[in-house]
Amino acid sequence: MGKVSITLQNTDEGRMLVDAIVADNPAAEVSRMPALTKIDCEDRLSLRRETIEERIGRRYDLQELQLSLISLAGNVEEDDDSFTLAWSRGASPKHS
Amino acid sequence: MNAMPPLKQRKLSLKERYSHLTRGLGWETTYQPMDKVFPYVSYEGIKIHDWEAWEDPFRLTMDAYWKYQAEKERKLYAVIESFAQNNGHLNITDARYVNALKLFLTGVSPLEYSAHRGYAHVGRHFVGAGPRIACQMQAIDELRHAQTQMHTMSHYNKFFDGLHDARHMHDRVWYLSVPKSFFEDACSAGPFEFLTSISFSFEYVLTNLLFVPFMSGAAYNGDMATVTFGFSAQSDEARHMTLGLEIIKFMLEQDEGNVPIVQRWIDKWFWRGYRLLGLVSMMMDYMLPKRIMSWAEAWEMYFEQAGDALFEDLSRYGIRKPKYHEVASKEKHRLSHEVWSIFYNYTHAAAFHTWLPTEDEMKWLSAKYPDTFDKYYRPRFKCWSEMAAEGKRFYNPTLPQLCTTCQIPMGFTEPDDPTTICFRSAEYKGERYHFCSDGCKDIFCYEPEKYVQSWLPVHQIYMGNCGGAEVKDVLDWYHLNFGVDNFDYEGSPDQKLWDEWQAQKAANPV
Ligand SMILES: [Fe+2]
Ligand SMILES: [Fe+2]
Numbered sequence: 001m002g003k004v005s006i007t008l009q010n011t012d013e014g015r016m017l018v019d020a021i022v023a024d025n026p027a028a029e030v031s032r033m034p035a036l037t038k039i040d041c042e043d044r045l046s047l048r049r050e051t052i053e054e055r056i057g058r059r060y061d062l063q064e065l066q067l068s069l070i071s072l073a074g075n076v077e078e079d080d081d082s083f084t085l086a087w088s089r090g091a092s093p094k095h096s
Numbered sequence: 097m098n099a100m101p102p103l104k105q106r107k108l109s110l111k112e113r114y115s116h117l118t119r120g121l122g123w124e125t126t127y128q129p130m131d132k133v134f135p136y137v138s139y140e141g142i143k144i145h146d147w148e149a150w151e152d153p154f155r156l157t158m159d160a161y162w163k164y165q166a167e168k169e170r171k172l173y174a175v176i177e178s179f180a181q182n183n184g185h186l187n188i189t190d191a192r193y194v195n196a197l198k199l200f201l202t203g204v205s206p207l208e209y210s211a212h213r214g215y216a217h218v219g220r221h222f223v224g225a226g227p228r229i230a231c232q233m234q235a236i237d238e239l240r241h242a243q244t245q246m247h248t249m250s251h252y253n254k255f256f257d258g259l260h261d262a263r264h265m266h267d268r269v270w271y272l273s274v275p276k277s278f279f280e281d282a283c284s285a286g287p288f289e290f291l292t293s294i295s296f297s298f299e300y301v302l303t304n305l306l307f308v309p310f311m312s313g314a315a316y317n318g319d320m321a322t323v324t325f326g327f328s329a330q331s332d333e334a335r336h337m338t339l340g341l342e343i344i345k346f347m348l349e350q351d352e353g354n355v356p357i358v359q360r361w362i363d364k365w366f367w368r369g370y371r372l373l374g375l376v377s378m379m380m381d382y383m384l385p386k387r388i389m390s391w392a393e394a395w396e397m398y399f400e401q402a403g404d405a406l407f408e409d410l411s412r413y414g415i416r417k418p419k420y421h422e423v424a425s426k427e428k429h430r431l432s433h434e435v436w437s438i439f440y441n442y443t444h445a446a447a448f449h450t451w452l453p454t455e456d457e458m459k460w461l462s463a464k465y466p467d468t469f470d471k472y473y474r475p476r477f478k479c480w481s482e483m484a485a486e487g488k489r490f491y492n493p494t495l496p497q498l499c500t501t502c503q504i505p506m507g508f509t510e511p512d513d514p515t516t517i518c519f520r521s522a523e524y525k526g527e528r529y530h531f532c533s534d535g536c537k538d539i540f541c542y543e544p545e546k547y548v549q550s551w552l553p554v555h556q557i558y559m560g561n562c563g564g565a566e567v568k569d570v571l572d573w574y575h576l577n578f579g580v581d582n583f584d585y586e587g588s589p590d591q592k593l594w595d596e597w598q599a600q601k602a603a604n605p606v
Contacts, residue, residue, distance in 0.1 A: 002405025007308065009327050034388065035315035035323050036308065063110075063156065066164045067171075069334040070311075070327060071304050073402050075409070076153035076338050080110050087409045 003040040004074030004085040010035050013056065014068045020051040036070055044074070044086035114155035121225035122147060136221045140286040142358075143351035147224030150346055154335050161233055165240070172244055172328045179321040180251050186601075187318040190385040191256070191594035192585050197249055197322065198258040198448040199379060200310070203275045205245040206266040208329075210279040211294060212238035218287040227346075230339045231291075237332040248325040256590050258447045258581040265447055268562070269574050270553035271375075271439075273503045277550060278372050282365075284546075288347060289361050295340030297365030297418075301406070303333060304398040306376050313384040348413040355414045360542070366418030367535035371502040374435045381432035381461065382453060390464035392428040400425060420535040423511045429465050430514050433473040438507045440480065441492035445567060447576050449585035452481050472514055489584070495554045500529045500547055501536035508532045524548060 006021070008014040010032075018037050022028055028041045039045070052060045062083050074085035108116070125133050137144075178184075188194070212235050219231030246262070253259040266272050282293040311326035344362075347354045377391035389397075399421075407417045436450070443450040453461060458477065461469045483490050496505035510518045520531040524544045531537040540547045556562050563573025571578050585591055 002408050003401070004405070005402065007304075009331075034312045035327070036312055063154075063160050063164065066154075066156075066331055066335070067167060068331070070330045071308060072334050072337065073405065075341065078110065078153055078155065087405060088412075 002087055003042055004045050004087060005038060005040045006045060006072045006085060007036055007038045007070040008068050009070060010037055011068060016055040017047065017052060017068055020055055021045065021047055024048055024051050044084060047083040049081050110155050113157050114152065117157045118225040118229060121228070122223060134221055134223050136286050137223055140288050140357065142288045142347055142354050144223070145350055149349070150224045150226035151342065152226050152230055153338055153342065156233065156335065168328050168331060172324050175324040176248055176321055184321055185252060185255055186597060189317040191590050192383065192451060193317045193319065193385050194252055194256045194590065195448040195585070196379050196383040197252055199375065201245065201249045201259055202262045202265045202269065202447060203272055203375060205242055206263055207275055207279050208238050208242035208245065210283060212242060214283045214290055214294060218290050221287045227343065234336055234339065237336070241329040244325045244328060248321045251321060255593065257577065261575040264575050269447060269576070270445065273551065273553050274375065275372055277503050278368055281368065291340070291343040292358060292361040293365040295336060296344050297362060298369045299333060300337045300340035301366065301399070301403065302369045302373060303337070305373055305394055307333065309380050309388055309394050310376070312388045313380065316386045316388055317384055344410070348415065359415055362415065363419040364539050367420055367539065368502065370424050371504060371536065374431055374504065377432035378436040378439065382436045387460060391432045392464065395425070395428045423533065423535065426511050427508070429468040430472065430509065433469070434507050434509065437476065438505050443584060444491055444582050445571065447574070447581050449583065449588050449590065451585045452477050468514065495557060497530055498552050498554050499532035499536050500550055500552065501531055501539050503550065503552060504532060506530065506532050
C-alpha cells in the first residue's frame with residue numbers, strides 16, 4: 001500500500017501531538033527537521049482525542065489540529081474522537 | 097486521565113454541525129435556468145450527477161474557521177513584532193539568505209493573491225454547497241497568505257535591496273513571468289481544471305516541495321519571522337491539500353467519462369508545476385547558506401515516495417502517474433545547477449544577487465550529487481570564478497530564447513544527455529514555437545490557441561514594449577535599481593551593510 005504522512009510544527013503542542021501519535025501508532029516513523037517533525041506510517045495513522053488529552057492535560061477539540069499542522073498525505077477521515085489518515089478509503093482497516 | 101469530564105452531550109457532532117452549515121445552501125433555481133446561473137460548470141466536459149456526494153473531510157464550520165484563523169494571526173503577529181523589536185534580521189546566517197526572500201516575495205506572494213482571486217471565482221461557480229464553501233474559505237486563506245507574507249518581509253525591506261516593489265516586478269520582470277503565467281494559465285481555465293491545477297497538482301502533489309524545505313531552511317538560517325508566516329500559511333495548506341484530493345476523487349467517482357479529462361489535466365499540471373519548482377530547486381541547493389536537504393532528496397521524499405502511494409491509491413479509478421514524471425526524476429541531479437547557471441548568466445537583469453558556491457558549499461554539492469556535480473558543474477563554476485578573478489566576470493549579453501509554455505530560458509538538457517540542450521519545436525498557423533521539453537511541447541500542442549497568446553518577456557523586449565532597447569531602460573521599466581538590486585552579491589550594497597553589522601558585532605561583544 002504506501003505510507004500516509006503527517007507533518008507538525010515543533011511547538012509545545014506539536015510535540016505532545018507527536019507523542020500521542022507515537023503512542024497510538026507503534027509503526028510510525030518519526031523524522032525531526034528544523035522547526036518541523038514528519039511522521040510516516042504504512043497504510044494508516046490515527047490521532048485519538050483521548051490520547052492527546054492525557055498528554056495535554058485539558059480538553060482537546062481535534063479541529064485544533066489546524067493550528068499545528070503543516071502537511072499531510074492520505075485520505076482524511078475525521079469525527080469528534082479521532083482523526084485518521086489512510087489510503088484506500090472504504091478498505092477494511094488493518095489495525096496495529 | 098479518565099477524570100476528564102465527558103464532552104457535553106447536547107453538543108452537535110462534527111458531522112451534524114457540518115451538514116447544518118451546508119444544508120439548503122444549494123438549490124435548483126427557478127427565476128433563471130441553472131446553466132445561466134452556473135455558466136462555466138459544464139463546458140469542460142466534466143459530468144456531475146450528484147453534488148451532494150461531495151464530502152469535506154475536515155467539516156470545518158464557519159465559527160471554528162474564524163476562531164482558528166484568528167488564533168493563527170495572533171500568534172503570527174506576536175512573532176513579527178518581536179522579530180522587529182529585537183532586530184531579528186541581524187540573526188540570520190548570512191545576508192545571501194535574504195535573496196531567497198526576494199525571490200519568494202516577488203515570485204510566490206503575488207501567486208497567493210492570484211489564488212485568492214481564483215478561489216473566489218470558482219467558489220461562485222460550483223453548483224454544490226460543499227465545494228463552494230471549501231473554495232470560499234480557501235479564497236480568504238489565500239488573501240491572508242498574501243498579506244501576512246508582505247507584512248513579514250516588509251521588515252527586511254527596511255534594510256535590504258530588491259524588496260521594494262514586488263507586485264510591480266511580478267507583472268514585468270522576465271523570470272517572474274514563469275510563476276505569473278503558470279497561475280494565469282490556471283485562472284483562465286474552467287473551474288474543474290482550476291481545482292485540478294492548483295488544489296491537486298500544485299497544493300497536494302507539489303507544494304510540500306516549496307513550503308516545507310523553504311520554511312525549514314528559514315528556521316535553519318535564523319529567520320524566525322519567515323518560518324512563522326510560512327507555517328501559519330502551511331497550516332491552512334493541509335486543508336487545501338485535502339480539497340485537492342477530494343475534487344479529484346469526486347470527479348472520478350461521478351462519471352467514468354471524467355477519467356481521461358482528469359488524467360490529461362494531471363499530466364499537464366504536473367509538468368507545469370514541476371517546471372515552476374525549478375526556481376525552488378536552486379533556492380534549496382544554492383541560496384540557503386545552511387542547507388536542509390538537496391533538491392534531489394526533496395524530490396525523492398515528496399514526489400517519488402509520496403507520489404507512489406498517492407497514485408497507487410488513485411489507480412483504482414484508472415488514473416496513472418503523470419506523464420513525464422520519469423523525466424523529472426532523471427533531471428533531479430542537474431535541475432538546480434542548470435537553473436542557478438541561468439541566473440548567474442543574467443544576474444545583471446535580476447532583482448536579486450547571485451554568487452558562485454564557496455569551496456565548502458561545492459563539497460556539499462559533490463556529496464549530494466556524486467554522479468553529476470564534479471563531472472559537469474564544478475568545472476563550469478571553476479572556469480567562471482577564474483574569469484571573475486581576471487576581471488572578466490561572465491555575463492550573457494544576448495537575451496535568451498524562452499520556452500513558449502513555461503517561459504523559462506531554454507537551458508535544460510536532454511533527458512538522457514546532460515551535455516546537450518533540449519530543444520523542441522512545433523508549427524502552428526505558419527509560425528514556429530519553441531519548447532524546453534516534450535512536456536511543455538505537448539501542453540502547447542493540445543491548446544495552441546491559448547499559448548500563442550503568451551506574453552513572452554524576451555519577445556516583448558524586442559518588440560519595444562518594455563521601456564526601451566537597452567538593459568538599463570528595461571530595468572527602469574521593471575522598477576529595478578541598477579547597480580543596487582542586480583549583479584553579484586560580492587560588492588553589493590547588501591553585502592557592504594551586512595559586513596558593517598558583523599564588524600560592529602565583533603567590536604561590541606554582548
Ligand atoms: Fe496560500
Ligand atoms: Fe518549458
